[in-house]
Amino acid sequence: MIPASFEYLAPTSLADALSALAEAGDEGKVLAGGQSLLPVLRMRLNAPEKVIDLGRIEELRGIREDGDHLVIGAMTTHADVAASDLVWEHAAVLADAAAEVADPQIRHRGTIGGALVHADPAGDLGAPVLALDAEFVIAGPGGERTVAAADFFVDLFETAVEDGELLTAIRIPKHTGWGGHYEKFVRVAHQWSIVAVAAAVRVEDGAIAEAKVGLTNMGSTPLRAAAVESALVGRSTGDLGDACSAAADGTNPPSDLNGDAEYRKHLATVLTKRAVLAAAGG
Amino acid sequence: MTRISVTVDGVKYSDDVEPRTLLVHYLRENLGKVGTVIGCDTSNCGACTVHLDGRSVKACNVLAVQADGHEVTTIEGLAEGGQLHPMQQAFHEHHALQCGYCTPGMIMQAIDILKDNASPSEEQIRAGLEGNLCRCTGYHNIVKAVSAAAEAGAGSKAGE
Numbered sequence: 368m369i370p371a372s373f374e375y376l377a378p379t380s381l382a383d384a385l386s387a388l389a390e391a392g393d394e395g396k397v398l399a400g401g402q403s404l405l406p407v408l409r410m411r412l413n414a415p416e417k418v419i420d421l422g423r424i425e426e427l428r429g430i431r432e433d434g435d436h437l438v439i440g441a442m443t444t445h446a447d448v449a450a451s452d453l454v455w456e457h458a459a460v461l462a463d464a465a466a467e468v469a470d471p472q473i474r475h476r477g478t479i480g481g482a483l484v485h486a487d488p489a490g491d492l493g494a495p496v497l498a499l500d501a502e503f504v505i506a507g508p509g510g511e512r513t514v515a516a517a518d519f520f521v522d523l524f525e526t527a528v529e530d531g532e533l534l535t536a537i538r539i540p541k542h543t544g545w546g547g548h549y550e551k552f553v554r555v556a557h558q559w560s561i562v563a564v565a566a567a568v569r570v571e572d573g574a575i576a577e578a579k580v581g582l583t584n585m586g587s588t589p590l591r592a593a594a595v596e597s598a599l600v601g602r603s604t605g606d607l608g609d610a611c612s613a614a615a616d617g618t619n620p621p622s623d624l625n626g627d628a629e630y631r632k633h634l635a636t637v638l639t640k641r642a643v644l645a646a647a648g649g
Numbered sequence: 650m651t652r653i654s655v656t657v658d659g660v661k662y663s664d665d666v667e668p669r670t671l672l673v674h675y676l677r678e679n680l681g682k683v684g685t686v687i688g689c690d691t692s693n694c695g696a697c698t699v700h701l702d703g704r705s706v707k708a709c710n711v712l713a714v715q716a717d718g719h720e721v722t723t724i725e726g727l728a729e730g731g732q733l734h735p736m737q738q739a740f741h742e743h744h745a746l747q748c749g750y751c752t753p754g755m756i757m758q759a760i761d762i763l764k765d766n767a768s769p770s771e772e773q774i775r776a777g778l779e780g781n782l783c784r785c786t787g788y789h790n791i792v793k794a795v796s797a798a799a800e801a802g803a804g805s806k807a808g809e
Contacts, residue, residue: 368690375651375668375714398715405710406692408669418668422715446704470780471761472695475704476711556779557693 370408377420381506381535384421389508389531391417397533398422399442399481402473427480427535430454436502437539441480445492446471448479458539460547460567460646461495467549468492470557480534483519486526486588488621489559493520493589494581495549498565501539507532520588542579545569548645550638551583554625560584561625562634564592564614566642568599575599575647585618585635592616595639604647607640614639653717657682658726666713673697673708675716676723684725684753688782695781698754698761699723705761707780724753727760736760739798740791747785755781759795760803767804771796 376391378384388395396415398404399422407413421427427442430451437457439448448454449466468474468482468491482492483503501516505528514527521527528534551563563583569576578599580592594613602610615632622628650665657680664679676682676699685708688696697708700722727734733741736756746752755778762769762777769777774795775788783791 369671369674370669372667372669375712377714377717398712401712401715402692402710405671405712409671409690409709420715470695471758471777472698472705472707472780473692473710475701476706 368409368411370405371411371414373408373415374417375420376417377423379423379425381424381426381533384419384424384533385506385508385531387417387419388533391419393530395419397484399484400444400476400478401481402469402477403481403485403487421533432457432541433538435541437541439479439537439539441534441536442478443480445469445474445477445479445482449474457541457543458495458499458547459542459545460549460565461492461499461539463547464491464495464549464551464563464565467551467563473557479537483537484526484528484534486520486524487559488523488587488589489561489584491549491551491560491563491583494563494583495547495565495567496537496539496581497589497591498567498579498581499539499542500579501537503527503534504536504538505532506535511535513538517591523587542567542569545577546646546648548642550642550645552634552638562620562631562638564635564638564642566639566646568643568646570604570647573603573605575602575604575643578643580614580639580643582614582618582635582639585615585620585631587619590618592635592639595643599643604644607643611636611640611643651714651717653714655713655716655718656720658721658723668712668714670713671709672699672701672706672711672713672716672721675713676708676721682723682725685723686750686753688750688754693782694751694754695758696751696754698757698781700757700761703764705758722757724757727756734760735801735803736763736795736798739794739801739803743790743794743797745787745790745794747783747787751781751783755783755791759791759798762795763799763804768799769795
């Protein structure tokens with residue numbers, strides 16, 4: 368299958384990309400790593416007149432420290448996130464999740480920014496960045512703004528990034544010393560998550576002092592399991608008791624060929640327990 | 650049309666392509682590199698795996714224009730002076746194929762695995778091949794071949 372014809376633009380700076388985007392208007396589509404977009408174009412589910420490739424903008428790539436934050440450029444690949452010592456040290460659950468995205472070939476091309484703006488509810492990066500209280504740096508014609516993770520995911524395939532805007536970086540508060548684990552449940556290799564759980568925990572003297580839990584594919588956006596987070600505080604890592612039983616509270620997961628909503632709710636409690644235990648080093 | 654310059658298997662090519670041309674179509678139809686095959690056309694099967702700047706990608710999921718200025722290695726660029734690449738040799742010796750259709754992609758991905766990890770465990774090999782499907786289900790000998798190639802030191806050659 369071959370995409371419909373389009374004009375290809377390959378700006379080399381963020382400013383040029385924003386101008387190209389403004390000029391293209393509704394006719395433009397942004398190409399990041401292309402691992403979700405190219406299948407869509409090949410199947411002709413979308414046929415933009417202009418494709419604006421961000422792949423030649425160096426300033427959008429890379430991982431660096433900025434005080435008590437990690438800053439990950441939007442065009443950084445999943446493979447680079449998963450291989451980053453900085454990310455493992457300060458945001459382990461995100462590195463663990465990046466290593467679970469699709470398959471190695473896709474991870475070499477696919478980008479963190481592209482995946483987050485695509486906002487597939489079964490995508491693997493939303494839950495960890497939500498759990499870690501990340502901030503999203505968005506550039507537009509009027510300058511730059513920062514959006515909290517809690518406000519970034521709007522709905523199915525919809526984020527706070529408006530027309531004419533580009534996500535440039537993800538800022539993650541350092542969770543140094545926290546354990547992290549992403550527990551993904553699939554039936555076959557390199558499938559989208561049926562359900563997955565991102566857990567980050569800080570353990571003190573054998574007990575959980577703080578916990579953050581994000582859920583993948585339990586609704587139209589990534590979700591936080593707030594009830595579990597508070598229930599985990601004070602628990603011994605050797606005995607979580609019923610702290611994870613509320614993982615699916617307030618969720619509205621989809622029903623499809625992989626499982627109905629009730630199945631997913633059950634799965635969420637099981638996977639949350641596994642994720643928290645692994646994150647706590649249990 | 651857009652002008653691109655790509656180095657493929659060590660040879661530099663310049664061509665005018667339509668922006669919508671997939672890298673796999675460019676390799677096969679413009680350059681005649683038919684060793685890289687098209688399997689599923691949905692970026693699931695990995696049969697079209699090539700190396701772009703030394704890392705594995707699915708050539709059906711990259712536009713030729715995205716490869717402009719970059720370096721591509723296909724299955725046809727592995728052998729040197731009539732000598733099979735150690736990974737190709739291992740696939741041959743362990744009969745790591747049945748119909749053979751997935752083999753080019755399997756070999757390219759297997760070499761990529763050894764770039765990160767020169768002596769992977771069986772589990773790591775299987776995980777590293779998760780983006781490559783063998784419709785004959787002949788995985789067992791494929792894993793054995795990768796393991797044997799690693800033991801024979803193919804990892805040191807994986808850097809190319």
